[in-house]
Amino acid sequence: MAITRQSDSFLPERDPGVHEYRASLLSVFLHTDPRGDASLALPPEMQPLPLSEAIELIHQLPGGRTEEALATAEFKLASAVLVEQRDEFIHHLANLLGVEVGDPAAFRRALTESIQETVPGQIPGRFLSYDDIRNFAYRGLANPAPTEPPPPTEQTPVPPLVYPVYPTRERGLRKALLQVMGLTAKTPTPPEEARVRSAPQAARFLTSRPESTVDLETLVTTVDIPSESRCDFALLARTLDPRSWGPSPFWPECFQVEPTPDGRGFVPVPAAKATLRGTDWHGALFEHVEWNWNTFRAASFRNFLNIDYTVDEPHQTIDMRFSLFSCEGSELFVVSFDRGIDVDAGFQTVAPIPNPRAGGPRFQLRTVKNIRYSDLLDRRTRPPAALGSGQILSHLAPVVVGLWMNELVKKLYC
Amino acid sequence: MTTTTGDTSSAPSGTGTTTAVHRLDEFLKASTSFWQDQLGRWTGILQKVRAGTYDSTQWMQDTLGMVDAWIDLATVPFQLAAGRENPLPTLLFVVDGDAEFSPPGDAATNIFLPPGVTPEVSDLYRVGDDILAGGPPVSGSRTISSRAHVRARLSPEGDRVVVTLVDIGRGRSVREQKGIFPGLYAGAVFAREGSERRPLAIICALFEEPTLP
Numbered sequence: 001m002a003i004t005r006q007s008d009s010f011l012p013e014r015d016p017g018v019h020e021y022r023a024s025l026l027s028v029f030l031h032t033d034p035r036g037d038a039s040l041a042l043p044p045e046m047q048p049l050p051l052s053e054a055i056e057l058i059h060q061l062p063g064g065r066t067e068e069a070l071a072t073a074e075f076k077l078a079s080a081v082l083v084e085q086r087d088e089f090i091h092h093l094a095n096l097l098g099v100e101v102g103d104p105a106a107f108r109r110a111l112t113e114s115i116q117e118t119v120p121g122q123i124p125g126r127f128l129s130y131d132d133i134r135n136f137a138y139r140g141l142a143n144p145a146p147t148e149p150p151p152p153t154e155q156t157p158v159p160p161l162v163y164p165v166y167p168t169r170e171r172g173l174r175k176a177l178l179q180v181m182g183l184t185a186k187t188p189t190p191p192e193e194a195r196v197r198s199a200p201q202a203a204r205f206l207t208s209r210p211e212s213t214v215d216l217e218t219l220v221t222t223v224d225i226p227s228e229s230r231c232d233f234a235l236l237a238r239t240l241d242p243r244s245w246g247p248s249p250f251w252p253e254c255f256q257v258e259p260t261p262d263g264r265g266f267v268p269v270p271a272a273k274a275t276l277r278g279t280d281w282h283g284a285l286f287e288h289v290e291w292n293w294n295t296f297r298a299a300s301f302r303n304f305l306n307i308d309y310t311v312d313e314p315h316q317t318i319d320m321r322f323s324l325f326s327c328e329g330s331e332l333f334v335v336s337f338d339r340g341i342d343v344d345a346g347f348q349t350v351a352p353i354p355n356p357r358a359g360g361p362r363f364q365l366r367t368v369k370n371i372r373y374s375d376l377l378d379r380r381t382r383p384p385a386a387l388g389s390g391q392i393l394s395h396l397a398p399v400v401v402g403l404w405m406n407e408l409v410k411k412l413y414c
Numbered sequence: 415m416t417t418t419t420g421d422t423s424s425a426p427s428g429t430g431t432t433t434a435v436h437r438l439d440e441f442l443k444a445s446t447s448f449w450q451d452q453l454g455r456w457t458g459i460l461q462k463v464r465a466g467t468y469d470s471t472q473w474m475q476d477t478l479g480m481v482d483a484w485i486d487l488a489t490v491p492f493q494l495a496a497g498r499e500n501p502l503p504t505l506l507f508v509v510d511g512d513a514e515f516s517p518p519g520d521a522a523t524n525i526f527l528p529p530g531v532t533p534e535v536s537d538l539y540r541v542g543d544d545i546l547a548g549g550p551p552v553s554g555s556r557t558i559s560s561r562a563h564v565r566a567r568l569s570p571e572g573d574r575v576v577v578t579l580v581d582i583g584r585g586r587s588v589r590e591q592k593g594i595f596p597g598l599y600a601g602a603v604f605a606r607e608g609s610e611r612r613p614l615a616i617i618c619a620l621f622e623e624p625t626l627p
Contacts, residue, residue: 339517
């Protein structure tokens with residue numbers, strides 16, 4: 001497929017492959033979440049990539065982005081197949097992994113076994129959770145400890161896009177599957193008919209709680225991700241520090257700020273005045289979060305957040321609380337708005353697991369984020385749009401925010 | 415979100431002057447400021463020409479400035495013919511129990527402000543409370559700190575006043591820590607020009623009961 005380069009005037013200038021990386025992952029998240037159907041209400045130019053195109057695009061991403069995108073897509077598709085028992089995604093997962101499906105039941109069984117056998121510290125026979133799959137998909141990623149970003153003048157120039165040749169290397173879930181099933185890499189088979197879930201499978205699905213929920217009355221979306229980590233505490237403290245959210249594909253800008261003397265605004269905190277990453281700090285953070293609807297349309301928000309980041313090294317606990325101070329604006333549908341979100345609050349906690357199993361996780365984490373998008377319409381101009389149409393983003397929030405949160409927590413799997 | 419605060423076109427006014435006198439007075443004031451501007455501009459031009467420092471960029475700025483001034487003067491009769499002055503806007507915010515931030519409310523300013531003037535905001539006072547009473551409030555705080563929770567600014571063109579409510583907090587306990595209790599609050603946005611306080615807008619904010627504890 002033709003890949004839109006970043007010379008598109010509608011796209012902000014970003015590192016090579018960033019727009020494609022974000023667009024392909026949003027497609028995976030939207031198509032694997034039933035609530036992603038709300039994207040049908042988006043204008044045609046904002047429609048996400050078809051899932052098959054997104055998977056193809058992932059294999060063509062430049063540099064290390066393929067590895068990262070593969071891990072995220074593997075997690076999302078494997079969760080849909082194994083945790084939510086949704087057979088209609090089996091052929092997409094197989095396509096992503098570059099393996100043949102054969103019997104879907106055998107494929108799922110082999111997939112489950114491959115994950116259970118390769119994750120140390122797992123209890124045999126236990127149903128796989130989202131965290132199990134996330135742990136398996138992300139543990140192979142290179143997660144360097146976050147460092148202070150270089151000043152803009154020291155950043156290297158952006159090289160031209162060079163895409164690797166499809167198919168991908170044998171690693172991660174694909175490698176494990178090939179080992180367990182004795183399969184060889186061949187051209188993926190055509191999609192098979194999705195099978196109807198059996199009653200026990202459906203019952204199992206009902207017991208697995210989704211990680212994101214939306215309150216249809218208040219339209220507040222809550223993403224709640226419990227997870228476990230084997231990482232070193234110091235690394236966790238640096239990774240979870242909100243100042244480490246960016247620069248990254250979804251956070252082009254993210255830095256600590258302080259109020260101006262007259263209290264009317266904020267200015268960046270000088271590097272000499274800021275505390276080290278991974279240590280206590282209380283103040284405000286500017287975040288510029290950005291994502292792609294597809295390869296030729298992006299959207300973004302700019303917010304100021306209140307942050308309370310507490311690191312208790314002797315007790316090996318971390319407590320991070322955040323809330324929205326103000327939203328400075330957003331760009332959606334190629335239009336700038338003076339609003340964007342009006343709820344953005346939550347917390348992230350880390351506590352040690354007492355008597356951890358050998359090779360198993362050492363820390364228990366919980367990440368909770370509540371968010372609500374502002375209504376896009378102020379009804380001051382004609383013609384009037386349909387009832388509730390200004391709240392389309394809130395209906396998509398479980399998917400979009402779920403994607404952001406996965407980007408944050410995937411750094412916690414060592 | 416903008417409401418008018420009464421029609422001021424009727425005559426005679428409380429001071430006994432007729433509408434005709436009032437309009438003549440307005441026209442004289444407008445033309446006086448116009449001639450003052452022209453005199454100052456031409457004086458500056460002549461001084462720079464004599465000093466040999468008058469360049470094409472300055473000429474362009476002066477030309478555009480004079481065109482602006484002429485247009486302003488030319489529109490005065492139309493403004494007077496409309497028979498009304500701009501009303502003082504009221505910006506009403508309705509904040510539900512979950513919102514941590516209220517998107518901007520904005521309205522055209524009712525007066526023309528010189529560059530460099532920034533709007534100021536009073537604290538928001540809960541309607542129905544006796545703000546002059548001493549001692550602790552009957553239920554919750556009587557005021558919302560404008561410094562902590564209200565932002566007011568002018569649009570880049572200086573013709574609109576823009577107000578947002580920030581850092582409101584979500585949930586009853588969080589809001590109470592910030593001194594925000596359910597109720598209807600009122601406050602004022604004004605511009606300070608020397609010793610003069612020029613009203614720009616009335617702020618009304620209705621805070622609903624939080625849905626979370």
